[in-house]
Ligand SMILES: Nc1ncnc2c1ncn2[C@@H]1O[C@H](COP(=O)(O)OP(=O)(O)OP(=O)(O)O)[C@@H](O)[C@H]1O
């Protein structure tokens with residue numbers, strides 16, 4: 001399914017396994033854009049809206065007997081609402097959206113790691129969002145063992161999965177980076193925070209430039 005939607009925004013998603021540095025890098029990317037006169041919308045999945053945050057709580061800290069199908073449908077439900085009420089309107093206003101996780105996460109976690117079927121989960125989510133794909137996806141690639149060392153706080157429901165689960169997630173992101181080579185930027189997330197951020201800025205620079213020129217905003 002492909003989207004018939006056209007918008008003048010720039011839709012940037014950040015993907016990767018647990019604790020790979022997404023939140024840290026999104027915050028720094030936001031700073032970089034603000035220095036250039038752009039005020040990006042920062043949002044996340046699951047969550048991003050009041051309803052979405054309630055669903056996030058149910059998904060991440062829900063009962064141990066939540067079955068994979070229920071989990072996958074809750075993710076796609078919050079995603080449909082998030083896109084419809086928050087992200088798409090921003091993209092139609094021509095804004096830059098920095099989003100922490102999107103449908104690739106469902107494909108990797110539920111489709112591959114939970115073995116619900118990569119194609120089925122992709123189709124379910126494309127249906128939920130009317131086929132809208134990001135303009136660019138920053139994949140923060142990190143060995144799950146290294147990511148585990150970075151983790152702080154109590155593990156949530158998905159973080160309690162065995163290490164093999166995180167390895168299946170990583171493998172599926174590699175597959176997605178080949179399937180969607182045009183929009184994927186694979187970033188080595190093993191370095192320090194600054195060096196990872198430099199890689200991200202280099203990867204985004206041409207698209208941001210083009211967006212600013214086309215929309216005649218910021219310091220293009
Ligand atoms: N390049 C890095 N090197 C070392 N530590 C890092 C690096 N990037 C982030 N961290 C630290 O690792 C921890 C996890 O980072 P962060 O919360 O950004 O990851 P995340 O991908 O958003 O995690 P989650 O999947 O839980 O949302 C934080 O304590 C953060 O300060």
Ligand SMILES: [Mg+2]
Pocket residue numbers: 022023024100
């Ligand atoms: Mg995070």
